[in-house]
Amino acid sequence: MSKAKKNDFVSVNVNELKEFLTHIINNNRYLQENGKPSVSIEVVGESGIGKTSSIIQLANELDLHFVKLNLAQIEEIGDLVGFPIRQFELTKGSDKVWVDENLIKEYQDQGFKSTGLNRMSYCAPEWISGKEKGGILLLDDWNRADIRFIQAVMELIDRQQYISWTLPKDWHIILTANPDTGDYLVNSIDNAQKTRFISVNLKYDVDCWGKWAEENEMDGRCINFMLMHPELVTKEVNSRSVSMFFNSISSLKSFDESLPLIQMIGEGSVGSEFSTMFTMFINNKLDRMITPENILTQDEKYVMNTLKGLVGKEDKYRADIASTLSTRLANYLGVKAKTEKITNEIINRISALVKEEIFTTDICYNMVKNIYNNDPSQFKMMMVDKNLVKYIMK
Secondary structure, eight states: OOOOOOOOSOEEOHHHHHHHHHHHHHHHHHHHHTTOOOOEEEEEOOTTSSHHHHHHHHHHHTTOEEEEEETTTOOOTHHHHOOEEEEEEEEETTEEEEEEGGGHHHHHTTTOEEEEEEEEEEOOOGGGTTOOSOEEEEEETGGGSOHHHHHHHHHHHHHSEETTEEOOTTEEEEEEEOOSSSSSOOOOOOHHHHTTEEEEEEOOOHHHHHHHHHHTTOOHHHHHHHHHOGGGOOSSSOHHHHHHHHHHHTTOSOGGGOHHHHHHHHHTTTOHHHHHHHHHHHHTTGGGOOOHHHHHHSOHHHHHHHHHHHHOOGGGOOHHHHHHHHHHHHHHHHHHHHHSOOOHHHHHHHHHHHHTTOSOHHHHHHHHHHHHHHOTTTTGGGGGOHHHHHHHOO
16 A cells, blocks of 8 residues: 555546646647657546546547556556567668568568567557557556556656557557555555656536536436535545446336335445435435426426425525526536527526526526526527526626
C-alpha cells in the first residue's frame, strides 16, 4: 500500500473533462504537424466515478479508434509493447534494410544478402495493427500495474514509440488512475514520471450524472431520488454501484409493494444508509412524482395543480422537490431535442409553468436557461415569449 499524499491538481466534472481532453487532442494534432511530441493526460478519480466511460464517449463523439488496455490485468508485457524479434541487416546494391528473421528467405529470393549485422527489435502490438485513422489509447488503472508496465508506459509517453515501432499519427495516450491517498492498492508515481503528463482529478457531479441518466433512459423514479440526495454518493457508494442498484430494481412497477426486496438489493449494492433513505423516499410517495413527459403533455390545469401540491408554498415550500422537477424537465427536453422537433405547444407549456410562479425565481432562471442552452436553434421560440425571454437574457 502506498503512502497517503495529497492530490493538488485541478478537479473537473465529466463535461469539463471531455472539453479539456478535446482541447488536448486538437492541440496534439497541432504539435504533431509541427514535429513536436504529443501531450498525454492522466485522469485520476475514485473507483466507479466514470473515468473510463467518459473517455469511451469522447472517442465515439470524435470518431476516433478506441483501445483500452487494463494494465492491472495484463500479465505479459508484450501485450502492451509487442514481442521481441531478431532482425538482420540485408543489402542489395545501395539498398539496406532491417528484416525480421522470418522474412529473410523472402528477401534473399529477391537478391538481398546479409551484412552480418543483427539486432533485437519489437513487433508492433496487435492492438494497433490495421488502425489507420486516429485513436485514443486508454491505459486503464495504470498505477495499479506492475512496475515493468509503468516503465514501459513512460517510454510510450516520452516519444509515442517503443524501441522499433511508433504510434500512428493522431493517436493520443490517456491514463486512468485511482488516487494515491492510502485508500487504494496503487504504486506511487515519482516526480520524474509525473512531469511527463498532465493530471486532472475527476469529481462526481450530480448535474452531469442527471443528464447522463436521462440520456441513458434510467428509471425516472431513481433519477429523482439521486437529484434529491447527491450527498449519498461517497467513496464507498460510488456512481457505478448506484447505477447497478437502480438497474436492478427498474423492472418493478410498484416500489412500495416490493420494499423488502428493494431493501435487500440495496444493502447488497449500496449499503444500509442509502437503502434506508431510498425506502423513506418511497414511503413518502416521492417515487410517484409527475414525470417530465406528463408535465408537458397532460391537461394544463391538472399539471399545475399537481405541481403546486408537490412543491407547496411559503413555509411548506419544498425547494428540493422544485429543483428536482425543474432539473428533470430541462434534461428531458435536452434529450428530446436531439431526435424530435420542439413544438410551440412545448414552449407554451414551459411559459405557463413559469407564469404560475410555482418555482422560485432562481429555479425558473436555471430551468429556462438550461432548456434554451440545450439547443438554441430548437428552442428559439422561447426568445419571443415574454415570460421566458427575461430569464434567457438575464
